Structure formats: structure tokens, C-alpha cells
Amino acid sequence: MKNLGRIILGVLFLAAIVSFMVTYRVEFYERGVLTTFGRASEDGKAQGPGLHVKWPYPFQSVTKYDTRIQFVETRAETQQTADNKQIIVEAFCLWRVNDPLAFFRRFSNAGDRAEEHFREAETILRDTLRSALSATGRYTLDDLYPAGGGVSKLPELEGSVLAAMTQGEAADGGATPEGVGVGLRAYGIEVVHAGISRVLLPQETSKAVIERMRENRNRLVAEIESAGEAEAQAIKTKAENQAKTIRSFAQRRAREIEALGDIEAAPYIASMSSNPSFAVFLKNLEMLSQILPAKATLVVESRFPGLEMLDPASMSDLEDGELPIDATVDALAGEVAQKDGEAGAEVSDGR
Numbered sequence: 001m002k003n004l005g006r007i008i009l010g011v012l013f014l015a016a017i018v019s020f021m022v023t024y025r026v027e028f029y030e031r032g033v034l035t036t037f038g039r040a041s042e043d044g045k046a047q048g049p050g051l052h053v054k055w056p057y058p059f060q061s062v063t064k065y066d067t068r069i070q071f072v073e074t075r076a077e078t079q080q081t082a083d084n085k086q087i088i089v090e091a092f093c094l095w096r097v098n099d100p101l102a103f104f105r106r107f108s109n110a111g112d113r114a115e116e117h118f119r120e121a122e123t124i125l126r127d128t129l130r131s132a133l134s135a136t137g138r139y140t141l142d143d144l145y146p147a148g149g150g151v152s153k154l155p156e157l158e159g160s161v162l163a164a165m166t167q168g169e170a171a172d173g174g175a176t177p178e179g180v181g182v183g184l185r186a187y188g189i190e191v192v193h194a195g196i197s198r199v200l201l202p203q204e205t206s207k208a209v210i211e212r213m214r215e216n217r218n219r220l221v222a223e224i225e226s227a228g229e230a231e232a233q234a235i236k237t238k239a240e241n242q243a244k245t246i247r248s249f250a251q252r253r254a255r256e257i258e259a260l261g262d263i264e265a266a267p268y269i270a271s272m273s274s275n276p277s278f279a280v281f282l283k284n285l286e287m288l289s290q291i292l293p294a295k296a297t298l299v300v301e302s303r304f305p306g307l308e309m310l311d312p313a314s315m316s317d318l319e320d321g322e323l324p325i326d327a328t329v330d331a332l333a334g335e336v337a338q339k340d341g342e343a344g345a346e347v348s349d350g351r
Contacts, residue, residue: 021056024064031100032064038108046100063104065097065114069192072125076200079136081144085208088200089136091161093129094192103188121189128184129194132164144199147216154196162194 026032032047033040034054038061047062054060073092080086097103103117110120135157143153165184184191272279 023051023053024062025051026064029066029068030064031067032062033100033104034060034062036060040101040104063114065100065103067097069094069096072122073197074126074129077130077133079133081139081141082137083140085141086202088202089133089196090198091129091133091195092197093125093194095125096190096192097188098190099188102186106187128165132161135160135164158195162191165191165194
């Protein structure tokens with residue numbers, strides 16, 4: 001009974017060893033390449049996910065490749081822009097194995113393990129990416145980093161790099177290194193994306209960029225000042241025009257009011273001209289009513305303008321129909337004539 005148990009265990013162990021030698025498992029993210037004596041058949045195909053059977057080593061072996069996205073990055077490379085500026089560019093690309101059989105045929109000479117195949121493929125991809133970065137020469141520094149918040153052409157540069165890697169033509173129209181474009185596809189490599197991870201400026205270029213920024217700011221200041229002066233001049237001109245319009249309107253309106261006043265005053269002037277003495281009398285009364293309050297004591301000469309009628313002598317020797325003001329006016333006229341005569345005599349004596 002004890003020997004039977006040992007035999008069963010031995011059989012199971014042997015079956016496990018044989019099973020390990022003649023079967024292999026491929027994960028869902030992998031593809032397996034089955035080779036016979038180290039060579040893949042011309043009409044063969046990659047094995048998909050699942051459990052598969054093979055002849056034991058060294059008759060057959062399997063190489064499994066990860067078909068997920070891989071990442072490759074270049075070191076800093078100095079590139080020259082279209083305006084002769086030097087910039088330092090670091091780029092990357094995303095790739096994957098899309099044809100395991102072609103990938104195996106191209107990179108199997110790098111070693112027996114898949115890791116060695118991937119390492120060789122990454123070396124070619126770095127060289128390819130470095131060559132494709134010559135597309136930087138199509139763009140100026142202003143295109144990549146525009147002043148004033150414009151749209152950068154950096155995504156366009158990344159598209160040019162990707163096109164150079166996938167179409168087998170360098171940015172300058174020349175041939176690219178081995179493995180580029182059509183060659184990469186022939187080797188079972190698919191480049192999914194290419195991008196610029198970092199752009200650095202050498203010291204000389206940094207000074208040029210700072211100087212350009214200073215010039216742009218000065219130009220912006222000059223434009224703003226010019227716009228402000230133009231707007232101020234426009235406001236000043238508008239205000240002067242409005243002032244002239246208002247002044248012209250006011251003068252025209254004043255003349256209209258003055259003319260209207262002359263027209264309305266004409267009948268009164270004509271009426272007062274018919275009897276000047278009576279008009280002066282009425283004006284004297286109006287003046288008294290305006291300057292004297294209800295109760296007031298005023299001591300003045302009776303000859304004061306407007307008070308002639310208060311002089312008792314003004315009422316004597318009046319003829320019928322004659323007003324006191326007439327006598328006063330006649331008296332004043334006599335005094336004026338007498339003074340004019342005296343002044344004329346003085347002038348004659350002086351001569």
C-alpha cells in the first residue's frame with residue numbers, strides 16, 4: 001500500500017513535469033511566438049491568450065511579448081529653429097508591438113529573452129525620435145512660444161515628429177535611420193504618439209527671449225499710450241465742439257430775446273416820448289416806492305432827483321396844466337447853461 005502511494009506521487013510529479021514542458025500559458029496582454037529550433041515558421045502566427053501545447057525544449061520554445069503601450073524618452077538634444085535660435089528639446093514616444101512575428105524576426109538576434117528584444121527596439125526608437133526632432137527646424141521660436149498669448153505650434157511640431165517616425169521620411173526630406181517609418185511597421189512596431197516633454201533655452205537664447213519680451217512690453221506700452229492720447233484728443237475736440245455749439249446757441253438766443261425785448265419795449269418808449277416830463281415824474285415815483293420802506297425818515301435837499309415836488313416853492317408860480325417837475329427841469333437846465341458859460345469863459349481866459 002505504501003509503495004502504491006509512492007508510485008502515484010511519482011506519476012503525478014512526472015505528469016506535472018511533462019505538462020510544464022509541453023504546455024505554456026499566454027496572458028491577455030501578451031502574444032506568444034512559437035519557434036522550432038530557434039526559428040519561427042514563415043506561415044506561423046502569434047499565439048493569443050490561453051493555454052497552448054508545444055514540443056518540449058529544445059525542439060520548440062515560446063517567446064512572449066507584452067503588447068501594451070511602452071514608453072521611450074530621449075535625452076536632451078540641441079535643435080536649431082528656423083530663426084537660428086538654439087533650444088534644448090526632450091521628447092518621448094509611445095509604442096507597442098503590433099506584429100509579434102515580425103518583431104521576433106527583427107530583434108531575436110539581440111538575445112533569447114523578450115527583455116533583450118525590447119531593449120534593442122528602444123535603442124532604434126530613440127535614434128528614430130532623435131532624427132525626427134529635426135522637424136524643429138521648420139518653426140521659429142515665436143511659433144513655438146508666441147508672444148501676447150497667441151496659439152503655439154508646439155502640437156503641430158509633435159505631429160511633424162510623429163509623421164516623420166511613421167512615414168519613413170525625415171523632416172528635411174532626406175532618408176531617416178534604419179527602423180524609421182515603414183521600417184518600424186515592417187519590424188512589428190507601431191508608434192502611437194510622439195510628444196515634446198520639455199524645452200530648455202541656452203543662456204544666449206534666454207537673453208534673446210528676455211530682450212524680445214522687453215521689446216514687446218515697450219511696444220505694448222507705446223500702443224496703450226498712443227491710444228490714450230488719441231482718445232484724450234478726441235474727448236477734448238468733442239468737448240470744444242459742444243462748447244462752441246452751446247455758446248453759439250446762447251448768443252443766438254440772447255439776440256432773439258434782445259430783439260423781442262426791443263419789439264415789446266417799442267410801444268412804451270413811443271408812449272414815453274410823447275410826454276417826457278410826465279415819464280420822468282412816473283419814474284421818480286417808482287424809484288421812491290422801491291427805495292423807501294413803509295415808515296422812514298429821510299432828510300435830503302428838495303433838489304435831490306425825484307424829490308423836487310416836495311419843495312413848497314415848486315408849487316408856487318405854476319400855471320394851469322404845468323407840473324412841478326417842469327419847473328425843476330427848467331431850473332436845472334438854467335444852472336447847467338450857466339456853468340457851461342463860466343467854463344467857456346475860463347477857457348477863453350486861458351488862451
